[in-house]
Amino acid sequence: MRIETKAIHSGMDVANPTKDIVPPISTSTIFEIDSEGRNEDDLHYTRLGNPNRLQLEHLLTELEEGEAAAAFSSGVAAATAVFQALNPGDHILIPEDVYAGNRKLVNKVMVRWGLEVDFIPMTDLDVVEDSIRSNTRLIWIESPSNPMMRITDIEAVCDLAHSKEILVCVDNTWPSPINQQPLTLGADLVLHSTTKYLGGHSDILGGAIVSRHQGRIFQRIQELQKLTGAVPSPRDCWLLCRSIRSLPYRMRGHNENAEHLARFLQNHSRVEKVFYPGLATLSGHEIAKKQMTGYGGMISFFITGGREEAIGIVGRSRLIKRATSLGGIESTWEHRRSSEGEGSITPENLIRISVGLEHPDDLMEDLENALADV
Numbered sequence: 001m002r003i004e005t006k007a008i009h010s011g012m013d014v015a016n017p018t019k020d021i022v023p024p025i026s027t028s029t030i031f032e033i034d035s036e037g038r039n040e041d042d043l044h045y046t047r048l049g050n051p052n053r054l055q056l057e058h059l060l061t062e063l064e065e066g067e068a069a070a071a072f073s074s075g076v077a078a079a080t081a082v083f084q085a086l087n088p089g090d091h092i093l094i095p096e097d098v099y100a101g102n103r104k105l106v107n108k109v110m111v112r113w114g115l116e117v118d119f120i121p122m123t124d125l126d127v128v129e130d131s132i133r134s135n136t137r138l139i140w141i142e143s144p145s146n147p148m149m150r151i152t153d154i155e156a157v158c159d160l161a162h163s164k165e166i167l168v169c170v171d172n173t174w175p176s177p178i179n180q181q182p183l184t185l186g187a188d189l190v191l192h193s194t195t196k197y198l199g200g201h202s203d204i205l206g207g208a209i210v211s212r213h214q215g216r217i218f219q220r221i222q223e224l225q226k227l228t229g230a231v232p233s234p235r236d237c238w239l240l241c242r243s244i245r246s247l248p249y250r251m252r253g254h255n256e257n258a259e260h261l262a263r264f265l266q267n268h269s270r271v272e273k274v275f276y277p278g279l280a281t282l283s284g285h286e287i288a289k290k291q292m293t294g295y296g297g298m299i300s301f302f303i304t305g306g307r308e309e310a311i312g313i314v315g316r317s318r319l320i321k322r323a324t325s326l327g328g329i330e331s332t333w334e335h336r337r338s339s340e341g342e343g344s345i346t347p348e349n350l351i352r353i354s355v356g357l358e359h360p361d362d363l364m365e366d367l368e369n370a371l372a373d374v
């Protein structure tokens with residue numbers, strides 16, 4: 001089946017004995033068992049598993065072409081499970097421009113827990129190879145990266161990692177499985193903040209890990225999901241399944257609108273440089289072309305001027321909302337350095353936009369107005 005069909009039908013018949021076309025929200029925290037403690041779907045207690053979570057996990061597994069998935073209450077909870085599936089003393093390689101929340105998670109929690117870490121330019125294969133140690137167990141990839149859209153060759157890093165029996169986890173939040181499927185490029189694990197495109201309407205917090213194999217590492221992640229308990233509620237699982245039904249068509253809209261806006265910005269006199277994977281001017285464009293089927297809804301750009309001008313521009317939009325995060329049907333933008341706060345290395349003249357599904361002409365009018373000299 002093609003991905004549009006999978007998005008609509010996958011998971012619907014899991015733990016759904018009454019064959020509801022739309023499975024209900026299972027609010028019960030407990031499930032009746034036989035005298036030996038069993039039941040048909042192996043459901044006992046909702047932290048350990050429930051129908052809505054099973055439906056969601058089945059759906060995510062299908063979308064990423066994996067063998068199994070585990071859903072979490074947030075993207076960073078999912079990342080925590082991946083790191084804790086390793087052992088204290090293991091070494092991990094993380095991109096130097098990794099999502100800021102994951103950088104803090106590694107530095108403030110996982111290092112204290114005993115992981116050794118190096119933050120490296122993941123786009124440079126020679127640096128990746130030189131950074132591998134005898135105790136390196138995991139390489140983390142985020143491509144395109146935030147906010148500079150650096151592109152990592154997923155297949156090349158996976159080949160290198162696997163030659164040394166190292167696992168690869170790809171944070172696929174930005175592209176979504178519609179634009180990029182890392183497991184088919186050789187990755188072992190895919191991470192999602194389902195808060196973003198998969199949720200798509202800025203009203204769900206969630207995360208997930210999808211695994212290429214049912215093997216040891218995934219079993220440990222699933223065990224951590226149940227033992228540490230950072231699980232999504234049945235209602236959130238249900239709503240996320242509902243949202244994912246339209247994901248392929250939403251992503252087409254995001255891709256299309258962002259391509260329009262990227263070209264518009266590129267030709268604007270107040271814009272110095274545009275970072276968008278679909279533009280030939282981006283240094284990683286050729287790799288993006290090879291491993292992505294669409295270029296996504298995120299654009300970063302440098303304006304002519306500095307902090308004051310950038311903040312002024314962001315303040316002048318009427319349609320595009322000022323907000324952080326991404327992936328909603330509504331367009332949002334931000335002066336990224338202000339959002340990242342202390343320790344940010346993002347240039348002061350960078351604006352990041354999450355392009356929504358409004359009519360592109362309305363978005364361009366709003367941009368034109370905000371970029372006009374005042």
Ligand SMILES: *Cc1c(COP(=O)(O)O)cnc(C)c1O
Pocket residue numbers: 074075076077099101102142146171173174192193194195196205206207
């Ligand atoms: C938002 C985000 C996360 C973290 O997800 P939460 O759901 O906020 O915990 C991880 N990676 C990327 C790329 C993100 O954008």
